[in-house]
Structures are given as C-alpha cells and as structure tokens.
Amino acid sequence: TDQFGIQEALAKLGIQEINEGTSTGSRSFANGKIIESYSPVDGTLIGKVKASTKEDYEAAMAKAEEAFKIWRLVPAPKRGEIVRQMGDELRKYKEPLGQLVSYEMGKSLQEGLGEVQEMIDICDFAVGLSRQLYGLTMHSERPMHRMYEQWHPIGIVGIISAFNFPVAVWSWNSMIAWVCGDVCIWKPSSKTPLCAVACQNIIKTVLERNNVPEGVSCLVVGNESGDLINNDKRIPLVSFTGSTRIGRHVSKTVAERFGNTILELGGNNAIIVSEHADINMVLVGAVFGAVGTAGQRCTTTRRLIIHESVYGKTVEVLKNAYGQLKIGNPLDSNNHVGPLIDKGSVQDYLNAIEKAKAEGGKIIVEGGVMEGEGYESGCYVKPCIIEAENHFHIVQEETFAPILYIMKYKTIQEAIDMQNNVPQGLSSSIFTNNMREMELFLSHAGSDCGIANVNIGTSGAEIGGAFGGEKETGGGRESGSDAWKAYMRRQTNTINYGTELPLAQGIRFDL
Numbered sequence: 349t350d351q352f353g354i355q356e357a358l359a360k361l362g363i364q365e366i367n368e369g370t371s372t373g374s375r376s377f378a379n380g381k382i383i384e385s386y387s388p389v390d391g392t393l394i395g396k397v398k399a400s401t402k403e404d405y406e407a408a409m410a411k412a413e414e415a416f417k418i419w420r421l422v423p424a425p426k427r428g429e430i431v432r433q434m435g436d437e438l439r440k441y442k443e444p445l446g447q448l449v450s451y452e453m454g455k456s457l458q459e460g461l462g463e464v465q466e467m468i469d470i471c472d473f474a475v476g477l478s479r480q481l482y483g484l485t486m487h488s489e490r491p492m493h494r495m496y497e498q499w500h501p502i503g504i505v506g507i508i509s510a511f512n513f514p515v516a517v518w519s520w521n522s523m524i525a526w527v528c529g530d531v532c533i534w535k536p537s538s539k540t541p542l543c544a545v546a547c548q549n550i551i552k553t554v555l556e557r558n559n560v561p562e563g564v565s566c567l568v569v570g571n572e573s574g575d576l577i578n579n580d581k582r583i584p585l586v587s588f589t590g591s592t593r594i595g596r597h598v599s600k601t602v603a604e605r606f607g608n609t610i611l612e613l614g615g616n617n618a619i620i621v622s623e624h625a626d627i628n629m630v631l632v633g634a635v636f637g638a639v640g641t642a643g644q645r646c647t648t649t650r651r652l653i654i655h656e657s658v659y660g661k662t663v664e665v666l667k668n669a670y671g672q673l674k675i676g677n678p679l680d681s682n683n684h685v686g687p688l689i690d691k692g693s694v695q696d697y698l699n700a701i702e703k704a705k706a707e708g709g710k711i712i713v714e715g716g717v718m719e720g721e722g723y724e725s726g727c728y729v730k731p732c733i734i735e736a737e738n739h740f741h742i743v744q745e746e747t748f749a750p751i752l753y754i755m756k757y758k759t760i761q762e763a764i765d766m767q768n769n770v771p772q773g774l775s776s777s778i779f780t781n782n783m784r785e786m787e788l789f790l791s792h793a794g795s796d797c798g799i800a801n802v803n804i805g806t807s808g809a810e811i812g813g814a815f816g817g818e819k820e821t822g823g824g825r826e827s828g829s830d831a832w833k834a835y836m837r838r839q840t841n842t843i844n845y846g847t848e849l850p851l852a853q854g855i856r857f858d859l
C-alpha cells in the first residue's frame with residue numbers, strides 16, 4: 349500500500365495502531381472491546397479502535413451537557429468563526445483525509461477528495477449561515493403588541509452515520525448544528541471508525557486553540573452507543589443515515605420518547621432517458637451514477653428508464669462504456685471502480701443478481717467477483733446491467749452494489765409513473781432537451797423524490813441544497829437551504845407594550 353502513501357497519511361492524521369473510540373474534543377478515553385478496521389482495498393488491518401462502553405458514553409454525555417450550557421451562549425457569528433477555522437484545518441488535511449476515506453471505505457481517491465471537499469464547502473456555508481439564522485416577525489391582531497419568532501439551539505444532536513460517506517455526512521450535520529449552538533455526539537459506522545477518529549483529531553486543535561468546551565464534539569464508537577443515543581431523552585434530535593430497515597427502528601425508538609429525527613435512508617434512484625436526450629451526456633451521468641462509489645451511494649443510479657426508440661442505441665453505448673471500466677485499487681487513478689465495503693456486501697450483490705434472474709431479468713453486462721492479483725480482499729465486483737421490469741421484487745429494493753436495471757417506456761407519463769413506483773424517494777433525473785417533458789417531470793405531477801434533476805445524474809448533489817428524500821427514504825433534509833431549522837427549536841414570542849391586556853380572538857374576560 350505504501351506505493352500510495354497510506355502510512356504517511358495515517359501518521360499525518362494521528363491514527364495509531366490502537367485508537368480511542370470515545371473522545372470529547374481534546375480528551376480521549378475508551379474501555380470497550382476492540383473494533384478492527386480492515387481495508388476493503390487490500391484486506392490489510394489498518395488500525396484498531398476501542399469501542400465505547402456504557403460508562404464511556406455517559407462520560408461523553410456529561411461533557412456534552414456541560415458544553416451545551418456554554419456553547420449556546422456564544423454568539424452565533426462567533427460560533428461561525430470556529431467553524432471557519434475547522435474549514436481551514438480541513439483544507440490542510442484534504443489530501444490525507446481523502447486518502448484514508450478511499451483506503452478505509454474503498455471509494456476512488458477522486459471521490460474521497462470530493463467527499464472532503466463537501467466538508468470544506470459545508471463549513472463555508474455554515475459560516476455564512478451563522479449570521480443568517482433568521483426568524484420572521486408577524487403583525488399582532490392586538491394593539492401595542494409585537495409578535496416574532498426566534499430560533500434557539502435545540503441541545504445535544506446525535507449523529508449516526510453510514511460507512512459510504514464516512515466523513516461528509518457527519519460534517520453536514522455537525523457544522524450546521526454547531527453554528528446553531530448545538531453540541532454533537534457522533535456514532536460513526538463500525539466499518540469506518542478510523543475516518544471518524546481522524547476527523548476528531550483534525551478539529552480538536554481548533555477547539556483547544558479557541559478554548560471551546562471539549563464536549564462540543566463527542567465521538568462514541570460501537571453499535572451499543574447507537575442504541576444509547578436513540579433511547580436517550582437528553583438528545584432531542586437524532587440524525588440517522590443508513591438503511592431503511594434500521595431507520596425504521598431508529599424512527600420508532602426516538603419517536604417513542606418524543607425526540608426528533610432526520611432520516612436519510614435508502615434510495616432507488618432512476619434516470620429517465622428520453623428520445624430527446626443527448627446520449628453522450630446520458631453516458632457520463634448514468635455510468636458515474638451507477639458505478640461511482642461502486643454503487644454504494646444512497647444516490648446511486650439503480651434504474652434506467654429508456655424510451656423504446658432510443659433503447660437499442662443507449663444499450664450499445666452503455667455496453668461499450670462498461671467494457672472499458674477498470675476495476676481495481678481505488679487509490680490508483682487509472683481505475684474507475686473500487687471494492688465493495690466487505691464480503692457481506694459481495695454476497696448481497698450476488699444474491700441480487702440471482703434474484704433478478706429468477707424473476708426473469710436478462711443479463712446485458714455480466715457481473716461476478718474479481719479474482720487474482722490485486723483482488724485479494726475478495727471485495728471487488730464487476731458492475732453489471734440487467735434488463736428488468738420495474739415491479740420485480742429485487743428492482744423495488746435497494747442493493748448497495750453496482751447493479752443497474754434497465755427498462756423501456758413508451759410515453760413520458762409511463763416513465764414518470766415507473767420512476768415513482770418504488771417505495772423509496774431520494775433522487776431522480778431526466779435527460780431530455782424537450783421543455784414540456786422536463787417541466788412535467790419537475791411539476792407537482794412529476795417526480796415524487798426529494799431531488800429531481802434535469803440533464804444531470806442522480807448522484808453528486810451539491811451541499812447548498814437540502815439533501816434528503818420522501819417515502820421510505822425517511823423525509824429528512826440536511827446540509828444546505830433551510831435544513832438548519834431542524835437543528836433549532838422555534839419559539840413564538842408575543843410582547844404587550846401597552847397598558848391594557850386585550851385577549852386574542854376578541855375574547856372578553858371581565859373581572
């Protein structure tokens with residue numbers, strides 16, 4: 349691996365052989381069992397992390413509670429200044445952190461660096477936001493009364509993130525939460541704990557240098573901590589990214605105690621390829637969408653809905669492109685497709701292909717597990733294309749792997765219905781140069797997803813928009829636009845500066 353400078357990157361990021369999985373800003377401690385992190389790139393043990401015990405969790409939460417009392421009173425633009433410095437720090441560490449993301453998670457180095465860029469971008473966004481946490485003013489129906497709303501920090505935010513975006517998703521949540529005056533407790537995926545340790549190491553210098561209370565940023569590792577967060581009444585908001593199956597459990601558990609959730613669950617994203625599409629553009633959008641991150645983004649393109657008149661041509665172009673894909677070490681910039689996260693995912697991929705075949709799917713580009721030199725980890729698979737029908741059980745599910753289902757349509761209405769006719773509702777797109785089709789797709793009667801694009805693929809959203817989706821995707825929104833409102837509590841204030849006390853709704857109450 350050292351051909352790619354991994355040891356040097358680990359050293360720069362402060363990653364040790366054994367790392368503490370619990371930390372509050374500058375202080376690290378953990379007493380739990382050891383979690384080993386193996387790279388899907390080459391199967392090497394990268395490092396170990398000590399998981400958090402219940403006592404570790406409690407200690408972190410005590411620090412978080414203490415920190416919130418101080419942090420909420422720091423003026424928002426001053427909190428923004430701390431986040432600005434975090435952005436600067438991330439700029440310094442973009443290269444090694446991108447390398448670690450690539451090595452521990454398996455996405456291409458380009459995508460690893462892109463993920464760190466999302467972190468930097470959200471810092472910039474959050475800095476501006478720190479001066480724009482606006483509330484509305486209302487006109488009271490009563491004389492000499494003033495009404496307005498203000499946004500107060502909500503408290504301790506629990507962030508439970510997935511392996512596929514091991515650093516960016518945390519930053520979308522934490523950077524926004526911090527300018528809002530909240531403090532965070534982060535439970536990363538147990539498949540990518542070193543990325544989390546690295547992030548904590550990077551920002552802790554900023555916290556220290558500015559005398560920010562350490563509990564503003566807490567890290568806990570291991571699945572036990574996830575359960576503790578979900579059940580903890582002291583945590584008013586849990587932002588969860590992961591599968592629909594686990595998301596359902598998180599949603600119920602947190603709702604039971606009247607906590608709020610932001611859920612970013614599965615996607616089943618489709619691109620509609622119209623007869624008015626520019627096929628060269630479809631090519632980049634669809635192939636990157638389907639095979640980028642080896643099909644492990646929530647926004648991955650899983651279905652292509654192609655107009656029958658351009659079906660043959662589109663399939664030819666796709667087959668040709670898939671034939672040229674290089675599968676291998678994601679740190680090597682010659683490769684397009686890296687490994688899946690682990691062998692369990694490889695098995696899910698193989699099962700999905702079998703299920704698609706059993707339901708009548710026709711293989712257009714053959715899949716399979718890569719073997720031989722360079723593929724020793726056993727996690728590399730071939731991106732495949734299967735001609736299928738939208739109603740197939742397997743097509744209705746999200747399989748976190750590079751399997752692209754293709755299908756035909758006749759009318760634009762039929763295409764939109766197919767696109768919507770899945771349980772998930774994250775991302776969608778249409779490739780067309782026809783203005784009527786495009787507007788219909790974006791209309792109230794069009795795509796039912798949280799993200800709907802034109803002449804762009806389904807993945808690779810910018811941080812400036814609100815990110816998330818409907819139906820089984822969970823309904824949460826994070827990152828840009830006004831997603832910050834979920835991280836604050838709204839308070840409506842009515843002030844009477846007169847000498848009478850008139851009641852609202854004209855009610856008379858004479859004493």
Ligand code: UN1
Pocket residue numbers: 466512513517589644645646647806807808809810
């Ligand atoms: C995810 O897969 O969990 O839109 C997030 C995208 C990225 C984020 C994906 N900006 O593909």
